Amino acid sequence: AQSVAQPEDQVNVAEGNPLTVKCTYSVSGNPYLFWYVQYPNRGLQFLLKYITGDNLVKGSYGFEAEFNKSQTSFHLKKPSALVSDSALYFCAVREKAGYSTLTFGKGTMLLVSP
């Protein structure tokens, strides 16, 4: 069975500082990995995905994520945080082979202070 772990319920960072939101995954084969963001009172929005190739994936709003196969991690990063980045972030995984459903982590609340 596939699974995702987001070890931090909340991440606090000051505006202008770099941010990292952690994600580790477990699948039996090769993964597709995704990050979604949820702003208050909104549905989830796609940020970025890893399919294959470069381990550093660039996405929307200046976010990027680094795929590390040996550590089975897919951490979300941004060089300089904005107050408007404050939201709930979800990591998700799907196995490449066949068609499995998408499994989400529990979410990490990112709070960026002015």
Added chain:
Amino acid sequence: EAQVTQNPRYLITVTGKKLTVTCSQNMNHEYMSWYRQDPGLGLRQIYYSMNVEVTDKGDVPEGYKVSRKEKRNFPLILESPSPNQTSLYFCASSFKGRTNEKLFFGSGTQLSVL
């Protein structure tokens, strides 16, 4: 505008009173899915559909029904709601062709069962 539309946005009901939450997408997506979001548990899949007349259980299907008679619509039915079904519900859709496709989410339905 490409979108997934859920109705109603908020719903308060009583135990045992049948209800339906509607979901419609205008992107000609084959794949549609329902999730519930609960604090500390993240998103959990209830049911999904790979195409018209094809539905399958997700991780938490008990107490829910779905139907997919048309490609654009995927209603979620609670035949006899109970208080433990109080939750935030999201409908999502995507193309089915490749398993790396991103999901598009509706704005959510906040359901309270008294």
